[in-house]
Amino acid sequence: MAAIHLPRTIRIGGGALNELPEVLCASGLSHPLIVTDSWIAGSGILERVESLLAGAGIAARTFTGVVPDPTVASTEAGCAFLAQGNHDCVIGLGGGSPIDSAKMIAVKRDRAIAVRDLKAPHQEDAPGLPIIAIPTTAGTGSEATRFTIITDAETDEKMLCAGLAYLPQIAVVDYELTLTKPARLTADTGIDSLVHAVEAYVSKRANPFSDSMALSAMRLIWANLPLACADPGNRAAREALMLGALQGGIAFSNSSVALVHGMSRPIGAHFHVAHGLSNAMLMPLITGWSAPAALPRYADCARAMGLASDRESDQGAVGRLVEALERVNSDLKVPTPSAYGIARERWDELVPLMAQQALASGSPANNPRVPEAHEIEDLYRRAYA
Template structure:
């Protein structure tokens, strides 16, 4: 038996943003607070969103101070902003960080308390304000997930928070919002989405429903990632990436992520590496280590991505998958932690803490091959200078 959780409404495709007022009206919502970042506030994207809402007579207030890797302090500020207005919903507009901030603030604005009290294994299902997610990158899939990630400044821990409270009621998935995004952002968010799909498929919590979404996501992402990076205005590639990201988000929201994500969060917290990039740094190494415990599953990923033929031996197919993951990192200029300029002494010194934090997140327990602290430290060392 599988328990599936999805947004109540989704608008998908070119021009979907223009249907936001209709989607709000369908759920009886009329007083949104927007949570976004300064970049979107300054490049005209927020103005476009405001105009769509204004044309429908919907008043708007916007919190624009979200930051990459949102912290508890920023979430508290956003929650206070929401409480200060007469709002009946919260719109998260941007990449994963603004949407994660919106999710957490929508809950805290009603519930109060701290995000530390809500970190996994706690599960928060009691709703806060309804959440509307409008992604402007094709990567996190946060518009369809029951997760949010918030960093505790005191401990430099990226806290995974889980529950239906964080699942958006409405997802507006308009690939036109990603046209022209730079190559580095497209690559990192794209590999992030691919990681979601692969980990959902090999997760110990996989289900037939999540499997279908994960395989469809892999097909779409792998077929379009290089084109989207090399030709940022290519509409077909951008559409394929946005759809794949959504499908991957649905997959991992219902099957969970695994070891790559567990190891990625401490890198982001301690070294301020973007989440998608830290996933990309780890994906080939962790896949190679994990695959012997689930060869048929990883082989199916290779087939879905067009890297192997159906019926080809599992070991050969998995070998092609690992090789392809290394190759795409090279093709898209994904640096190793060392090449990215991270401090080697700090990296080595933090390995025990990062390994403990990775395990504490719970994600490694979903991995086909379950690691201990020493395994994770060894994988960090391998990823350092691959």
């Protein structure tokens, strides 16, 4: 039996952003706090959102202090800013960092609870302020998930926080906001959403609903990611990637992610590698290591992505999948940790800690092949070069 959780309202399609005032009013919301970062603030997107709201008579304030890989300190600053106004909801505007920040700010508010006390395995289901998510990247799927990631700067740990409290009430998914994304960001977020879909499908917690979302996401992402990277203005490819990212988010929010995510979070925390890029660094290696424990499931992924026919054996299909993941990393210029510039000595020094943090997140336990600490350490060492 599976419990399925989705945003109450999803507005999706080109121009959906224009409906933001309408969806807020329909939910009885009129005093939002907008949470975003300096890039969105300077891009013209924030000004557009503020103008839309002001034109509808909706009074909004904006917090622009979001940092990449949001920290406890940055979210605490957002909570303090929230407390200075009379807000009835929080809008996350941007990529994964602003949306994740908005989630924590909405849930924590002025509550006397430390963020680290909210990390998994704790489940936070008591609702905070309503969350409205407006993604400007096709990648994290955070607009449809009951998770947020906050970094503890004191321990360099990316803390997974889970529960229904983090599930947005409203998602406004407008692919036109992604038309100006540069190729590197398009590639990294696109592979991130592909990893969401594949891990949701092979996860031990997969179910028929999440399976349908995951397979559809794979079809959309794999075919359209190269097109969007080569031609950023390709509207059909951008729309497909946005839908694929949303479906991938729905899929893993209603099943789970697995070993790739468990191992990628410590890389991001310790070496400040973008989340999608650290996923991409690990995806071919971890897929090859995990696949023997779930050949039919990984073969389904290969077939959904158009890499193998129904007549080909599962073993053959999985071989094509691993080869294709290695090839797309090469085509999209995904570096190894070594090529990224991470020092070998520092990497080796942190491998045991990163393995402990990966296991503590709980994600590796959902993997088809569940690793022990020494196996994760070995995989980190193999991934380096």
